[in-house]
Amino acid sequence: MAVRMRHASLPEGQDIEVAEISVPSYQRMGWTVVDRQPSTTAEAQGRRRTQKEND
Template sequence: MVRMQHASLPAGQDIEVAEISVASYERMGWAVVGGHQPSDTAAASGRRRTQKETD
């Protein structure tokens, strides 16, 4: 879990989110509290396409 804070909330009102969700929360204005080191295991960048879809 990763602690995050938002500028519109008072200090100390942090939330904890799953590591896979950090990028989404950052796009919504949240910032990571402390030094966050992403893990080596990342989520897939998109769904896999079948051979029929790529032809």
Template sequence: MVRMQHATLPAGQDIEVAEISVAAYERMGWTVVGGRQPSKTAAASGRRRTQKENS
């Protein structure tokens, strides 16, 4: 579990999220509490689109 905080909440109102969810929370404005570096993983790009869909 990773502790996270949000700038709009008072100090001490941290949450704990699973490691796999950190990147999603960071995109919503949450930051990791403590010495851990923010994740550098890219978001999934979604499904591939066919040439017809891209037109």
């Protein structure tokens, strides 16, 4: 899914679309999310680790 992003140093209307997974990387570079559509796919959730795995 694509997310629209904007950078403060660019003129209004020069937004970009990036893959949702790339948003954190772009945010570290100063980009901000313009709008984000709700995801239609189930988000992956972390699995629980058993006590044996934690030892």
